[in-house]
Amino acid sequence: MARISGHPKQWPEGQGQRVCVVGAGPSGLTTTKTLIEAGLQVDCFEASPDIGGHWVLGNPNGRSSAYRSLRTNTTKRMSRFSDYEMPEHWSEFPACEKVREWLNLYVDHFGFRHAIRTKTEVISAVPREGGGWQLVLNGPDGWYTSDYDALIAASGSYWDPQIPDWPGTFSGKMIHAQEYLDPETPHQLNGLDVVIVGIGNTGCELACEIAKAGAGTVCLSARSGTWILPKTINGVAAAEGVPLTHPTDEVPSELACLAEEDREAFLAQRASQTIKQAHSERMRRFEHLGLPPAPEHPLLKRPTISQDILACLESGHVIAKPAITRLDRDAVVFAPDERVRADVIICATGYKLSYPYLSQDVADTRENDLTLFCGIVPPDRDDLFFVGVSRPTGAFWPIAEAQAKFVAALLTEGYSLPPAREIERRARPMLNRLALNPGLYGLSLREELERGRRRVLEGEELP
Ligand SMILES: Cc1cc2nc3c(=O)[nH]c(=O)nc-3n(C[C@H](O)[C@H](O)[C@H](O)COP(=O)(O)OP(=O)(O)OC[C@H]3O[C@@H](n4cnc5c(N)ncnc54)[C@H](O)[C@@H]3O)c2cc1C
Ligand SMILES: NC(=O)c1ccc[n+]([C@@H]2O[C@H](COP(=O)([O-])OP(=O)(O)OC[C@H]3O[C@@H](n4cnc5c(N)ncnc54)[C@H](OP(=O)(O)O)[C@@H]3O)[C@@H](O)[C@H]2O)c1
Numbered sequence: 188m189a190r191i192s193g194h195p196k197q198w199p200e201g202q203g204q205r206v207c208v209v210g211a212g213p214s215g216l217t218t219t220k221t222l223i224e225a226g227l228q229v230d231c232f233e234a235s236p237d238i239g240g241h242w243v244l245g246n247p248n249g250r251s252s253a254y255r256s257l258r259t260n261t262t263k264r265m266s267r268f269s270d271y272e273m274p275e276h277w278s279e280f281p282a283c284e285k286v287r288e289w290l291n292l293y294v295d296h297f298g299f300r301h302a303i304r305t306k307t308e309v310i311s312a313v314p315r316e317g318g319g320w321q322l323v324l325n326g327p328d329g330w331y332t333s334d335y336d337a338l339i340a341a342s343g344s345y346w347d348p349q350i351p352d353w354p355g356t357f358s359g360k361m362i363h364a365q366e367y368l369d370p371e372t373p374h375q376l377n378g379l380d381v382v383i384v385g386i387g388n389t390g391c392e393l394a395c396e397i398a399k400a401g402a403g404t405v406c407l408s409a410r411s412g413t414w415i416l417p418k419t420i421n422g423v424a425a426a427e428g429v430p431l432t433h434p435t436d437e438v439p440s441e442l443a444c445l446a447e448e449d450r451e452a453f454l455a456q457r458a459s460q461t462i463k464q465a466h467s468e469r470m471r472r473f474e475h476l477g478l479p480p481a482p483e484h485p486l487l488k489r490p491t492i493s494q495d496i497l498a499c500l501e502s503g504h505v506i507a508k509p510a511i512t513r514l515d516r517d518a519v520v521f522a523p524d525e526r527v528r529a530d531v532i533i534c535a536t537g538y539k540l541s542y543p544y545l546s547q548d549v550a551d552t553r554e555n556d557l558t559l560f561c562g563i564v565p566p567d568r569d570d571l572f573f574v575g576v577s578r579p580t581g582a583f584w585p586i587a588e589a590q591a592k593f594v595a596a597l598l599t600e601g602y603s604l605p606p607a608r609e610i611e612r613r614a615r616p617m618l619n620r621l622a623l624n625p626g627l628y629g630l631s632l633r634e635e636l637e638r639g640r641r642r643v644l645e646g647e648e649l650p
Contacts, residue, residue: 212240214575355514370400390535410510431626477507602639
């Protein structure tokens with residue numbers, strides 16, 4: 188087990204600060220750039236021949252969950268890195284291939300492609316005695332091992348499909364949404380009866396797309412309700428003008444002066460009231476159409492963003508159904524006992540959090556979550572960091588960037604962790620919580636960095 192102390196991270200005598208980053212999706216890319224800029228020696232390993240992770244449609248790594256029509260559901264302003272925006276003339280919600288292009292532009296703009304080793308999979312990472320990691324890698328020339336002082340796990344949190352295990356058998360085709368590319372791939376859906384399970388962003392988007400493409404009937408099954416908000420209102424991004432959707436947004440002083448937990452509760456309460464005032468009438472229409480009631484608190488889980496689903500349900504292109512209770516040969520049975528014929532079931536049922544190259548005692552994801560200090564550091568290590576574990580009410584990438592900056596400070600001795608008992612006390616599950624607000628999270632990281640800097644200075648003053 189690695190040492191945790193109230194002192195800045197000390198590197199072994201005579202060793203360079205060798206750091207490895209697993210993954211060259213948005214999280215791994217911004218981490219690699221940030222750590223190189225901080226003066227560290229960084230190797231970024233990417234299993235795929237391409238960088239961009241999830242945004243490489245049909246990624247040869249088999250892990251992209253993108254489909255052909257995918258566009259961002261976060262605006263360009265929300266999605267930007269602190270020092271790199273998407274081009275002005277791009278649309279407000281860029282398409283999948285544009286995001287991929289932007290990530291490549293980011294790498295070339297800051298010139299760190301040399302640090303990325305594509306076609307190289309991290310097979311395992313095992314803690315070394317006294318700290319650091321031994322990696323087993325599978326690269327273009329075969330298997331090899333390499334040692335690092337610190338490891339940053341940025342390998343994605345939306346790639347390992349979660350597939351329900353219903354009783355009974357189904358004679359049609361069943362796929363997870365991750366396999367879906369368009370209404371003809373992997374299966375030609377024209378004229379077929381399709382059941383889509385899950386009312387997250389994926390389920391709602393696929394239901395509308397498949398219905399419009401000429402499927403037979405399209406049923407959308409939900410086991411629980413959620414708030415479903417439009418992406419645009421009168422042609423303008425609904426999130427435009429909403430404060431605190433970016434980690435660098437300035438937090439108003441009346442909010443910033445509250446204790447961290449109180450801020451989150453206060454903002455969530457206020458945002459919840461605003462959402463309720465604006466969208467309760469719309470949510471009642473969903474309930475009348477057969478979706479389960481949404482939770483009282485709109486931010487209890489992250490709201491779904493869907494422009495078209497209400498219109499598709501109202502026009503009958505998509506039919507709302509409750510949870511599936513069992514499969515029955517060529518049909519699914521919805522609660523309490525409605526049997527509906529189906530040719531294809533698409534499980535848009537989300538993803539498990541998985542790190543196959545780390546052992547369970549290092550990354551315990553059995554609860555589909557990780558308990559982390561500041562959403563980054565496992566309570567018992569100071570040489571392992573997770574970047575990209577979050578479910579924000581804004582864009583994902585600038586949050587990963589803020590996390591990378593925190594790791595850079597920690598690894599370059601500009602920040603020192605608090606004592607172990609404080610880390611234990613403040614570590615919390617990163618996913619099973621109120622949806623994460625980017626502005627407040629950005630502020631809490633900045634504050635913790637400041638506290639850690641003070642700890643460094645105080646440590647230096649000690650005899
Ligand atoms: C359908 C969908 C739409 C989304 N839309 C948005 C959006 O509009 N806006 C937004 O902000 N977020 C969105 N997200 C969130 C999304 O997860 C992020 O956008 C982002 O792609 C996550 O970046 P990442 O780098 O953490 O993971 P990924 O993009 O999954 O990249 C992980 C990379 O790590 C590599 N890797 C994994 N394991 C290993 C290993 N052992 N060795 C070497 N390499 C490895 C993979 O090959 C991959 O390239 C969306 C997610 C999904 C599923
Ligand atoms: N850019 C875009 O437009 C876009 C498009 C698609 C996805 N995304 C992003 O991709 C990520 C993943 O989204 P997602 O929609 O794939 O997954 P998700 O948000 O995790 O939603 C999964 C859905 O499946 C349901 N579900 C899970 N397990 C189930 C089970 N065993 N039986 C029945 N229902 C089950 C969930 O219901 P419960 O709530 O009851 O658990 C939920 O409705 C999110 O970050 C999302 O924002 C973005």
